[in-house]
Amino acid sequence: MPREAGGWHPWVMAKEIDRQRAQGALAVIRQHPGMVLFALSPVLLGLGVVWWLFGAGWAALLLIAAVLGGGAAVLTKRR
Structure with a gap:
C-alpha cells in the first residue's frame, strides 16, 4: 500500500471526524x-x-x- 493511501483508511478518517464533532460540541457549549x-x-x-x-x-x-x-x-x- 502506498504511503499516501494510509490517510484514507476508515480508522484515520473516523478519528478525524470524531475530533471535529467534539470540537463542534464544545463550541456550542461555549456559545450557548x-x-x-x-x-x-x-x-x-x-x-x-x-x-x-x-x-x-x-x-x-x-x-x-x-x-x-x-x-x-x-x-x-x-x-
Missing part, C-alpha cells in the same frame, strides 16, 4: 450555555427532587447512573 442548561434541566430537576425526598446519597447515585447511561447511549449510537 443557556441552551445546554435548558437541555439538562430535566436531569437537574430530577436530581433536586431525589435529593429533597431521599437525600444526597441517592441523588449522587442517580447522577452516576445518568452519566453512565448517557455515555453508554452515546457509545452505542456511534457503532
Whole structure:
C-alpha cells in the first residue's frame, strides 16, 4: 500500500471526524450555555427532587447512573 493511501483508511478518517464533532460540541457549549442548561434541566430537576425526598446519597447515585447511561447511549449510537 502506498504511503499516501494510509490517510484514507476508515480508522484515520473516523478519528478525524470524531475530533471535529467534539470540537463542534464544545463550541456550542461555549456559545450557548443557556441552551445546554435548558437541555439538562430535566436531569437537574430530577436530581433536586431525589435529593429533597431521599437525600444526597441517592441523588449522587442517580447522577452516576445518568452519566453512565448517557455515555453508554452515546457509545452505542456511534457503532
